Amino acid sequence: MTTTARKPVVVVLSGAGISRESGLKTFRDGDGLWENHKVEDVATPEAWARDREMVLRFYDQRRLQLDGVQPNPAHRVLADLESDFDVRIVTQNVDDLHERAGSTQVLHLHGELRKVRPEDDPGLDDAGTFVVGGEVVPGPSVGLGDVCPRGVQLRPHVVWFGEAVPMMEAAMETVSFADALLVVGTSMQVYPAAGLVHCARSGCRIAMVNPDASSVIGFESVVDDFIQAPASEGVVEWARRLRIA
Numbered sequence: 045m046t047t048t049a050r051k052p053v054v055v056v057l058s059g060a061g062i063s064r065e066s067g068l069k070t071f072r073d074g075d076g077l078w079e080n081h082k083v084e085d086v087a088t089p090e091a092w093a094r095d096r097e098m099v100l101r102f103y104d105q106r107r108l109q110l111d112g113v114q115p116n117p118a119h120r121v122l123a124d125l126e127s128d129f130d131v132r133i134v135t136q137n138v139d140d141l142h143e144r145a146g147s148t149q150v151l152h153l154h155g156e157l158r159k160v161r162p163e164d165d166p167g168l169d170d171a172g173t174f175v176v177g178g179e180v181v182p183g184p185s186v187g188l189g190d191v192c193p194r195g196v197q198l199r200p201h202v203v204w205f206g207e208a209v210p211m212m213e214a215a216m217e218t219v220s221f222a223d224a225l226l227v228v229g230t231s232m233q234v235y236p237a238a239g240l241v242h243c244a245r246s247g248c249r250i251a252m253v254n255p256d257a258s259s260v261i262g263f264e265s266v267v268d269d270f271i272q273a274p275a276s277e278g279v280v281e282w283a284r285r286l287r288i289a
């Protein structure tokens with residue numbers, strides 16, 4: 045009888061910065077606006093109650109934008125690592141660049157741009173397909189009057205400010221399995237996501253990649269290696285070190 049050695053579990057906590065070099069803006073760099081909008085105008089339940097059409101249009105634009113960008117070397121090197129490691133991505137991003145790079149285990153903490161759900165459905169079960177006028181379509185556009193089979197208006201499958209984070213428990217469990225943890229491209233400003241680093245077991249080596257040194261402030265006691273670099277360089281360097289460790 046033979047036994048197969050378990051691949052080491054590598055968990056990656058990614059944020060908007062990993063997609064920056066693909067051409068997607070981050071939330072907190074620069075003008076403080078998300079694609080020219082104040083976050084409270086497009087990413088809160090109050091915004092949805094006030095002007096659904098505007099919110100839907102905003103997310104349609106984000107979806108169209110996604111079609112024009114490609115995964116960058118940081119996304120790709122994480123997908124390539126699957127040959128030797130059990131790589132589990134926990135991303136705060138609503139884009140699909142990890143999946144398009146080839147990563148097979150991706151947990152979206154804050155939802156997914158390419159999914160919608162009935163507005164009365166706070167959970168995840170009905171998510172995953174665009175249902176326009178009762179018909180399943182591939183997207184990308186969702187308007188007022190596009191409803192689920194129960195007749196309920198569809199909304200973006202995105203966690204807005206002030207809403208619960210349904211995938212949090214699964215994310216905490218994933219991080220607790222990590223033999224190595226990489227935190228990349230996140231300002232670590234948004235909770236509960238930022239608190240996930242504290243779910244790593246003792247002995248798990250934690251690395252952080254970010255061009256901005258201030259992102260590690262407050263996390264110095266848990267981060268073993270800080271690589272100050274953009275994701276495309278820093279993640280490649282981290283992966284190189286991981287392979288020879």
Ligand code: OAD
Pocket residue numbers: 058059060061062064065070071072073083087136137154203204205228229230231232233234253254255256259273274275276
């Ligand atoms: P932020 O915009 O808060 O932070 C982006 C981080 O990426 C910053 O720390 C930058 O220094 C870093 N960065 C910039 N360019 C980079 C590059 N080329 N390579 C690597 N890092 C780079 O984005 P998040 O931390 O992801 O939530 O924001 C967390 C959450 O806040 C988002 O998921 C979103 C937002 O509001 C929801 O939508 C619920």
